[in-house]
Amino acid sequence: MMSAVTMEEHFYIEQALYQEARWLDKRNFQQWLDWLADDVAYCVPSRFDRKPQGRNESWKIDEELSQTALDLHLSENNKMTLTARVMRLTGNRSFSEVPPSRTTRVISNVEVHRHEQDDCYRVDSVFNLQRSRLQNQRDRFTGRREDVLRRKGAGFELLQRRVILNDTVLRSPNLSVFF
């Protein structure tokens, strides 16, 4: 069990996650990019149905996720590729986002723990991301995020994010949205 953080640390980190969600919902992509560490690692594994070996409670979720050299994630990004994606999104010439998606992110169940590294925190949260687009496209993404945040000045930056989706088959034509 990792040692607890102070109420103040928890409060500010939780607020940082809400702020991030707002930036994305309001398409303030540049602010979002600024909140990503230069060495950020952002990954959305693919998920599979597996038959549990032994009892269900010992069946780790990791067994259901893409993790080996012979697996493909749904998304894997660093700062450079995320910057390129934002550049494309905001360039007004990417038809999958013309007109753009309308999104609402609900972030909840925020838990903050100390990280082995002194200036970092391990932050878990769950999310519900609703995306509507045009007249009849409506996608819902639900899952859990396992983040590592690092102190930066008076605030924080996102160092790692792993997004664990519930779906094994993505019920959306694309991942033009960020989690």
Next chain:
Amino acid sequence: MKSELLNALVSDDGSRVDRRIFSDEDVYRREQETVFAESWLFVGHESQVSQAGDFVLSRMGEESVIVARSREGQVHVSLNSCRHRGLPVCRADKGRANTFSCPYHGWTYSCDGALTGMPGQESYYPDIIKTDWGLVQARVELYKGLIFATFSETQVGLEQYLGDSRFYLDTLVDRRGQGTEVIGVQKWRVKTNWKMPTENMVGDVYHAGFSHRSVFDMHPDAKQAYAEIESSLNVAIEGGHGLTARYFTEGTPIQDRVPCEQQLLMLSADVLAYYEQHDQQTKKYMGELRTRIKPATSAVFPNLHLLSTTYCIRVGHPVSADETEIWNWIIVEKDMPESVRDAIKQNYYFLFGPEGMLEQDDDENWEQVTQGSHGVQASRHPFHLSMGMKGQSEVEDQCVELPGLVATTRSEHPQRNFYRHWHQVLTSQYGGGQE
């Protein structure tokens, strides 16, 4: 749908296509009974089931199948449906198993589909002949590691079915006899008819400059990049297959004719080194000519797609008249070093798959085509596929050295070829029978 209507869905020369083939439920239903019941369908790669007992779930058309390697080492493709009450007997996407048991009454099958047990068999079924009640078996054939299956008893053998497409296919799956393996899989759903992705893959270079301009905008020399792909050749192959490929003159240096995206060479110096190292052997193995061919996108009828320059192999599974589930893998040579594989993956994530910057716009287009295929008024006006034709005449072959009907990218002959073949299969007598 009345047979006169069915017969008129595609014009004889393939230059006009009725929009209802992308939206009509009757057409879709008939496709399941003809195209998907009668064709060889890609169900997976040998590397996914390398050991006895290995299995993966796959699909043939709408239906779930189990691809498994039996104790005897054979690959079997079984319909994933219990012979007693029809439940899927396998509900894991992959794994290793000796048997598959139906959750309802416990009928149990082995990896080769044989019915091996039922609870209380002696008292409940004293007289059953178990060999009559195994899982429904598909015919299975392998082509260089790719597993194909069909439920047709009359379809020709796989090699004959693939025909001239093998000439090009080998540049991805068998460059020098070293064997391949797949990395994956990603699965996502697009609200489009399954034919749209296939049509796009057989030779639609035309869309790239406009649709993908957001990506070209980032290219340091976008004009040059687009001019290069525009200089490709479109190839129509008998059997409804087709592709678009670059074709280089003799003596073209290796760095210009590597079978991958040029961008990949920038991600890792090991990529070029890898192809340089094996160039002589590759020339010897598949012939010098084929080391000068660089297929970009290809389709094997009906729904297998190859995006060779990004090492993608994928299937567009039909879900309904206007929904398709795409399963995408990367296919690599077994002896490819880790650094090359990493570069391939990185490049893939950037461009294709659900977050891919090219893919997103493709999927958007395919969805919009499907929306444009509904509606009474819209349906009265067929799609235009005449590009490259002079009047009623099909484009002339422009390269006898290469198999198939070869012309520039300013011709939609591969699309016409695909729809003509599709129409022929749809309206032939086998399967569903004419109304």
